Amino acid sequence: MTHSKFRLTDFFKYLSLLIGVFVVLFPPYVVIINAFKSTDEFNSSSSMALPKSFLNFDNFVAVFQRGGLLSGFGNVLVIIIITLTLNILFGTMVAYVLGRFSFKLKPLVFGAYLVATVIPSITTQVATFGIIKNMGLYNTLGAPIVLYIGADVIQIILYLQFIRNIPVDLDENAMVEGASLFKIYRSIIFPLLAPATATLVILKTISIYNDMYIPYLYMPKQSLGVVTTILMRFQGVNSGEWNMICAAILLILLPTVVLYFFLQRYIFEGVTSGAVK
Amino acid sequence: MFGTLSYNKQKTIIIVSFLLIPLILLGTFTYYPALKLVYYSFTNWDGYSPEKPWVGLDNYKEVFSNPDIFKVFTHNFAYFVMGLIQNIVAIYFAVLLNSKLRGKNAFRIMLFLPYIMNGVAVAFMFGYVFDTTNGSLNLFLNSIGLTGLGQTSWLGTETLVNYSLASTGLWRFMGYNMVIYIASLQAIPRDIYEASKIDGASSLQTLWRITLPNMKTVIQLNLFLTVTGALEVFDLPFVLTKGGPAGASQTYVQRVVDTAFAFNNYGLASAMSIILLFFVVVVLLVQQLVLSRGGDK
Numbered sequence: 212m213t214h215s216k217f218r219l220t221d222f223f224k225y226l227s228l229l230i231g232v233f234v235v236l237f238p239p240y241v242v243i244i245n246a247f248k249s250t251d252e253f254n255s256s257s258s259m260a261l262p263k264s265f266l267n268f269d270n271f272v273a274v275f276q277r278g279g280l281l282s283g284f285g286n287v288l289v290i291i292i293i294t295l296t297l298n299i300l301f302g303t304m305v306a307y308v309l310g311r312f313s314f315k316l317k318p319l320v321f322g323a324y325l326v327a328t329v330i331p332s333i334t335t336q337v338a339t340f341g342i343i344k345n346m347g348l349y350n351t352l353g354a355p356i357v358l359y360i361g362a363d364v365i366q367i368i369l370y371l372q373f374i375r376n377i378p379v380d381l382d383e384n385a386m387v388e389g390a391s392l393f394k395i396y397r398s399i400i401f402p403l404l405a406p407a408t409a410t411l412v413i414l415k416t417i418s419i420y421n422d423m424y425i426p427y428l429y430m431p432k433q434s435l436g437v438v439t440t441i442l443m444r445f446q447g448v449n450s451g452e453w454n455m456i457c458a459a460i461l462l463i464l465l466p467t468v469v470l471y472f473f474l475q476r477y478i479f480e481g482v483t484s485g486a487v488k
Numbered sequence: 489m490f491g492t493l494s495y496n497k498q499k500t501i502i503i504v505s506f507l508l509i510p511l512i513l514l515g516t517f518t519y520y521p522a523l524k525l526v527y528y529s530f531t532n533w534d535g536y537s538p539e540k541p542w543v544g545l546d547n548y549k550e551v552f553s554n555p556d557i558f559k560v561f562t563h564n565f566a567y568f569v570m571g572l573i574q575n576i577v578a579i580y581f582a583v584l585l586n587s588k589l590r591g592k593n594a595f596r597i598m599l600f601l602p603y604i605m606n607g608v609a610v611a612f613m614f615g616y617v618f619d620t621t622n623g624s625l626n627l628f629l630n631s632i633g634l635t636g637l638g639q640t641s642w643l644g645t646e647t648l649v650n651y652s653l654a655s656t657g658l659w660r661f662m663g664y665n666m667v668i669y670i671a672s673l674q675a676i677p678r679d680i681y682e683a684s685k686i687d688g689a690s691s692l693q694t695l696w697r698i699t700l701p702n703m704k705t706v707i708q709l710n711l712f713l714t715v716t717g718a719l720e721v722f723d724l725p726f727v728l729t730k731g732g733p734a735g736a737s738q739t740y741v742q743r744v745v746d747t748a749f750a751f752n753n754y755g756l757a758s759a760m761s762i763i764l765l766f767f768v769v770v771v772l773l774v775q776q777l778v779l780s781r782g783g784d785k
Contacts, residue, residue, distance in 0.1 A: 224584055231581060232598045234659065238613045241624040245616075258616075258624050259631070301513070304506040312499055320507060327518045331720050331768060333741055334761035337748045338521035338528060361513040392498040396506075421606045423723055428749075439608040443727065446612055453616055460609045471604045475597050478604070482664065483671035 246457035253454040270458035283441040294359040302362040306370030324364040354429035373407045410481035528758035535754040547759035566650035571714035574658040582669035600663035611727040618642035646736035672706040
């Protein structure tokens with residue numbers, strides 16, 4: 212009796228999970244199959260029908276040629292590399308100071324980072340816009356870079372957790388040998404934070420790559436398009452040609468999805484250790 | 489040279505020099521704009537002229553007396569409803585994937601997948617799914633026999649458009665919430681469960697009396713993010729419907745952005761931003777109050 216009851220609940224567990232997976236995969240599936248259809252084929256076949264061939268790459272080639280997607284990937288890559296280099300530097304520096312020293316204003320500094328998360332950045336954009344303009348960064352790659360490089364509280368919490376696990380003995384031994392505090396940061400703390408840094412690099416790369424708002428608002432210049440703004444322009448010009456748009460969507464989704472399947476363990480780690488605290 | 493200074497001096501130098509640029513960044517791009525925003529909200533600045541005429545509370549009066557502005561918040565309501573459903577589904581899947589189950593890692597990986605996808609690409613993807621004539625959702629509904637539903641204009645019907653858009657948000661962020669809930673479940677000590685099993689608790693009782701109370705803090709955090717997220721929705725309707733049909737899917741933030749950048753009314757837009765900021769803080773305070781009332785943690 213109890214045996215069959217167990218099986219029934221198991222059945223519903225798996226059924227609900229499979230429905231969940233179906234719902235997740237349905238939209239990308241539709242995009243994938245239609246990205247491989249020629250315009251004639253797209254117009255004459257059902258949008259759920261498989262394409263004649265998965266080797267028809269014409270749409271993808273067209274997207275690269277018409278949409279300027281290559282420069283979009285280039286721009287976003289430049290932004291990511293510069294931003295992350297500085298962001299990691301500043302993040303580890305703040306965490307080193309907050310994690311290793313005690314001083315009067317420490318609670319204030321940490322509090323400032325904490326309170327900043329409550330202020331929705333989207334609401335202050337009206338004022339930020341003026342600042343970026345005055346700095347002469349409007350319509351340059353500098354605009355997104357300065358807006359992204361600041362460390363956020365989640366990053367600092369993540370680093371602080373790691374610093375707490377680095378034994379203070381290491382610092383003290385280095386001090387006995389006469390190392391300066393800067394040397395301790397450079398040759399002990401910074402390298403030992405590498406695992407946290409790796410996780411952050413992945414998470415920040417994904418979030419910068421996916422951001423639409425900042426590039427849209429601060430870099431309207433055609434040549435400064437990033438993948439998101441280029442996709443928006445491409446859709447505007449080619450609206451209705453869904454097979455083309457599907458190909459563009461797919462090309463833009465591909466890098467993060469590939470990254471995700473290789474690095475999902477670190478992504479989960481970063482997401483959870485930042486949020487569950 | 490630096491190394492020859494005393495450690496106390498070094499400490500001061502390190503603290504100042506390491507915090508200088510990060511704090512300047514924080515001030516310049518978070519606190520200074522927030523203060524600027526307060527100032528602009530008392531002016532009727534158009535965004536470009538050098539003078540910013542002071543108008544006192546006029547902008548705030550305008551926001552509160554113009555029903556047209558506040559009506560927009562009702563559009564945000566759909567995102568709140570969907571956000572709640574999203575959390576319930578996420579808790580359900582989290583509890584499921586925390587139990588003994590084959591292939592739970594694979595399920596977790598699949599269900600989290602949408603979160604890492606590009607928001608604009610996702611928006612257009614759903615634009616295609618929701619398309620009335622070519623869209624695969626209607627085609628799918630027709631194919632399983634729901635032909636009545638299969639003619640629906642998901643993004644073209646005023647009463648439906650916000651829920652359609654918000655369901656896209658659910659699709660995208662459910663997995664994120666789920667992963668956080670899984671992590672909080674794994675932090676619950678196993679022996680509590682063993683003890684309750686010995687006491688003969690049913691699985692529903694275990695869920696209600698042990699699992700959910702232990703997840704309280706994380707649930708509350710996620711609910712805060714749900715409420716504020718619902719208040720701050722911008723990109724989905726902006727990309728997909730441009731606020732249409734006939735303004736039915738315009739959200740509050742989109743309205744703020746339009747007021748500032750399309751209608752050059754920075755003063756009014758700033759006042760609207762401050763009011764939104766105020767609501768976010770109120771949500772946070774109410775939650776803190778409830779949290780400390782409920783107070784075992």
